[in-house]
Amino acid sequence: MTTVHEPRTSPEVGGIGHSVRRKEDDRFIRGAGNYLDDLNLPGMLHMAILRSPVAHARINSIDSSAAMEIEGVLAVITGEALAAHGLAWMPTLSGDTQAVLATDKVRFQGQEVAVVIATHPYIAHDALSHIDVDYEELEAITSPQQSLATSTLIRDEKEGQTDNVAYTWEAGDQDSTDAAFAAAARVVSLDTHYPRSHPAPLETCGVVADVNSITGQATIYMTSQAPHAIRTVFALVAGLPEEKIRIVTQDIGGGFGNKVPVYPGYVVATAASLLIGKPVKWIESRTENLISTGFARDFHMHAELALDGDNRITAMRAGILSDQGAFFSDAQPTQFRAGLFHICTGSYDFPSAHVTAKGAYTNKAPGGVAYRCSFRVTEASYLIERLVDNAAHEVEMDPADFRALNFIKEDQFPYLSPTGFVYDSGNYHGAMDKAKEMIGYDGWRARQAEQNADPDATKLIGIGVASFTEVVGAGPSRQYDILGLKMFDSAELRIHPTGKAILKLGVQTQGQGHETTFAQIVAEELGIPYSDIKVMYGDTDNTPYGLGTYASRSTPVGGAATAVVSRKIRAKAQKLAAHLLEAAEEDLDWEPGKFTVKGTDQSVTIQEVAFAAYTNHPVGMEAGLEGVTYYDPPNMTYPFGTYIVVVEVDTGDGTWKVLEMVAVDDCGVRINPMIVDGQIAGGLTEGFAKANMQWITFDDDGNCIGSNFMDYLVPTAWETPRYQLGETVTPSPHHPIGAKGVGESATVGSPAAFTNAVIDALWSKGVSNIDMPVLPHRVWGALNGVEASP
Amino acid sequence: MQITVNINGASETRDVEPRRLLVDFIRSDAGLTGTHIGCDTSSCGACTVLLDGRPVKSCTVLAVQADGSEVKTVEGLAEGGELHPVQAAFKEHHGLQCGFCTPGMMLVGSALLEGNPDPTDEEVRWAISGNICRCTGYMNIVTAIQAAGGEGS
Numbered sequence: 001m002t003t004v005h006e007p008r009t010s011p012e013v014g015g016i017g018h019s020v021r022r023k024e025d026d027r028f029i030r031g032a033g034n035y036l037d038d039l040n041l042p043g044m045l046h047m048a049i050l051r052s053p054v055a056h057a058r059i060n061s062i063d064s065s066a067a068m069e070i071e072g073v074l075a076v077i078t079g080e081a082l083a084a085h086g087l088a089w090m091p092t093l094s095g096d097t098q099a100v101l102a103t104d105k106v107r108f109q110g111q112e113v114a115v116v117i118a119t120h121p122y123i124a125h126d127a128l129s130h131i132d133v134d135y136e137e138l139e140a141i142t143s144p145q146q147s148l149a150t151s152t153l154i155r156d157e158k159e160g161q162t163d164n165v166a167y168t169w170e171a172g173d174q175d176s177t178d179a180a181f182a183a184a185a186r187v188v189s190l191d192t193h194y195p196r197s198h199p200a201p202l203e204t205c206g207v208v209a210d211v212n213s214i215t216g217q218a219t220i221y222m223t224s225q226a227p228h229a230i231r232t233v234f235a236l237v238a239g240l241p242e243e244k245i246r247i248v249t250q251d252i253g254g255g256f257g258n259k260v261p262v263y264p265g266y267v268v269a270t271a272a273s274l275l276i277g278k279p280v281k282w283i284e285s286r287t288e289n290l291i292s293t294g295f296a297r298d299f300h301m302h303a304e305l306a307l308d309g310d311n312r313i314t315a316m317r318a319g320i321l322s323d324q325g326a327f328f329s330d331a332q333p334t335q336f337r338a339g340l341f342h343i344c345t346g347s348y349d350f351p352s353a354h355v356t357a358k359g360a361y362t363n364k365a366p367g368g369v370a371y372r373c374s375f376r377v378t379e380a381s382y383l384i385e386r387l388v389d390n391a392a393h394e395v396e397m398d399p400a401d402f403r404a405l406n407f408i409k410e411d412q413f414p415y416l417s418p419t420g421f422v423y424d425s426g427n428y429h430g431a432m433d434k435a436k437e438m439i440g441y442d443g444w445r446a447r448q449a450e451q452n453a454d455p456d457a458t459k460l461i462g463i464g465v466a467s468f469t470e471v472v473g474a475g476p477s478r479q480y481d482i483l484g485l486k487m488f489d490s491a492e493l494r495i496h497p498t499g500k501a502i503l504k505l506g507v508q509t510q511g512q513g514h515e516t517t518f519a520q521i522v523a524e525e526l527g528i529p530y531s532d533i534k535v536m537y538g539d540t541d542n543t544p545y546g547l548g549t550y551a552s553r554s555t556p557v558g559g560a561a562t563a564v565v566s567r568k569i570r571a572k573a574q575k576l577a578a579h580l581l582e583a584a585e586e587d588l589d590w591e592p593g594k595f596t597v598k599g600t601d602q603s604v605t606i607q608e609v610a611f612a613a614y615t616n617h618p619v620g621m622e623a624g625l626e627g628v629t630y631y632d633p634p635n636m637t638y639p640f641g642t643y644i645v646v647v648e649v650d651t652g653d654g655t656w657k658v659l660e661m662v663a664v665d666d667c668g669v670r671i672n673p674m675i676v677d678g679q680i681a682g683g684l685t686e687g688f689a690k691a692n693m694q695w696i697t698f699d700d701d702g703n704c705i706g707s708n709f710m711d712y713l714v715p716t717a718w719e720t721p722r723y724q725l726g727e728t729v730t731p732s733p734h735h736p737i738g739a740k741g742v743g744e745s746a747t748v749g750s751p752a753a754f755t756n757a758v759i760d761a762l763w764s765k766g767v768s769n770i771d772m773p774v775l776p777h778r779v780w781g782a783l784n785g786v787e788a789s790p
Numbered sequence: 791m792q793i794t795v796n797i798n799g800a801s802e803t804r805d806v807e808p809r810r811l812l813v814d815f816i817r818s819d820a821g822l823t824g825t826h827i828g829c830d831t832s833s834c835g836a837c838t839v840l841l842d843g844r845p846v847k848s849c850t851v852l853a854v855q856a857d858g859s860e861v862k863t864v865e866g867l868a869e870g871g872e873l874h875p876v877q878a879a880f881k882e883h884h885g886l887q888c889g890f891c892t893p894g895m896m897l898v899g900s901a902l903l904e905g906n907p908d909p910t911d912e913e914v915r916w917a918i919s920g921n922i923c924r925c926t927g928y929m930n931i932v933t934a935i936q937a938a939g940g941e942g943s
Binding site: 021022024025026027028029030031032033035037038040122200201202203204251252253254256285286287510511512513674675677678681682683684685686708709710714716717718720722723 | 807809810817818822823824825826827828829830831833834836863864865867868873877878880881882884886887888889890891892893896911914915916918919920921922923924925926927928929930931932
């Protein structure tokens, strides 16, 4: 079903479908945001972290005496000191362990070795150079292939660890897949590396830990996308009573997955505040952010498609080797060791698939965060969309036609995928048709044929298509938990006597606009104007428990909780309205904001009902009008879309530029179309970034290349393409308001479209793959048969 | 050493270390936290302020270099309670998401419009190419700055 949602509330009420302007913007445009580094508490001290300059070394000794001599330095804390309190190691979100401060060895460049606590940030940083660490260097292992081949053990401290394997995992069915490949008319294969990247939100990570030594109350202000889960982790790691831990996340300057994990700096600053009895602030520098926290991707992928004689896909095989860095700290649901990578069968209908994954420890930073991505769905989408494009070229079919031939059809939903997902809804042909029409696909193909036919052409046109399917909104409690915490989410709604409301959420905005969007859901359900609804989040003492915002889960889970709690309140409001109107409940009609007695003009507004809840409630009914819901989603949601990019590749220097791009997204019902388009435009830019320039790599000694914004290139306005955005609307059948989540679709779907466009331009020249980022020297090397250096 | 900097019309006189960065002077000494820090290499532009009317990255200016100068920060954009057209346009055209780059973007935009009230898409993109935004993909920022120019002219 494809429908466009017409708003049923007035613009003043601002329910679903209205592009109301964002409530949060009033403070941001005045420079009055409350970001972590803006917080200064009385007597606050400052922390700086000494990091390892080498990738792999034994620590023989640490001498901090000279640093302690510096005026203003209060403490130098090492791993040894933390070990005395059982805090030298902490659990990761994947159930591994991670060093807080190194005790035995350093295992990546940038690893935390010691911290200085001082009265001023400049003094704390000065003192770092006065700490003398004696390192005994060891072989640096910088690739997963090297890791599996060497006898050098990275995690030699781990009991029972005899190799460098971090995990193994598989999904799907090997036997039926093997049988399908044995019967295949043709097999298409692809090897590609989805490179290591970093979310690099413009605000880095940080913490202000304020532990009251008398009461034991720990108030921890931090940049976290998941404050409630962090509170529980802190209780478990530090042994602090959970009721005395309050995590406060103020405004967050972008997250994109970077701010999900617990980082050593958070733990040490809290320990230091506990030890010294004063608030301690730690703010990461950009270099610290890029070299030590939250890398993403780094999947080495091999995959094959089996085709029958009619060019239909019959099976897929995929084998993954992931580079995990020194600690396995992917932020992902417990059951899924390679995240949701097994969604890699994508938008296509075929019966068999088999996926295997293995992770290797290396001497690189840990992380494995879901960078604007639902747990490795980005890698999965890239792989299948690159593979089908190559398959189309191999069988000499138009890539759009090849996809249309193999798409899951609209009447096949709900669709059970060969790796076990139940796709809730979709209309893949609809999105493809719309994207082709918007960009003028046939016209571009004609122009391409003409321009590329010239044997002397130095500018070749390429057209890249990607038709992604995401899986977001983790997730149903029977399958989804992180460290045992089920992945429900929550909303608490209180309607005040004057009809104004406060909505408290377990999810956490980092710029997505929750203060507006979530108020609009309440406005839709209750008819209270969105501007009358205050939205709170990010203070664990004052909001209900939830797992936070990442993996596009806010709207699918927290948004559903908001709709459900609103409906609970509406049910009670109806009883109150019946009392006020002296009518039977079932005789009342509801329209947003008003109950009317059927067939009459007698009515009460939601505001009048709210007032009555506190001033005139019937005998036998509790006073008040409020509720809380913990929503356990029955299924994931499956946003999809088709992106088409036209590029022009300069064969002389290997550069390429985007001539036109169309993105058609179907994220179900759009709550605030303006905000949705904003999420898509931002996501497309991050997809372009990865395809074009943005990556982190290492030299053979494990030195991080890409430790600042001069080496780690992120696109500015100058390089960023312009986009045309389109939509189809296929509501999620199980979500209370039919929404699916949209924050990550464009980052998931677009990288393959860009790479496919370049390959499409060069296929006739014998080029079938270039790994991202598709850098000019790689393009030139592929065209000229020269092995490109990284 | 002692310096005096006029920030948003108010005079700030302080004793500062010669190495103190202007951004730290603005944020910590003057207490104006609307100016942000996003990198250490003058790459991101989150710390952009107007120094005697021209955009500078205040992480790359020493506070002592601003002695005797006028600095305008985001807090000084609105005058007499009236939003600057750039501020209003950023809200109207959804030119911001997390808000961290926004002060720098708006200050660069306002400086551009001073000399060129009707900039093209390319002119805006070039002007803001020293400022990184990780959320918006820039399209709405460009639209907002152009719209603010239309407002003023």
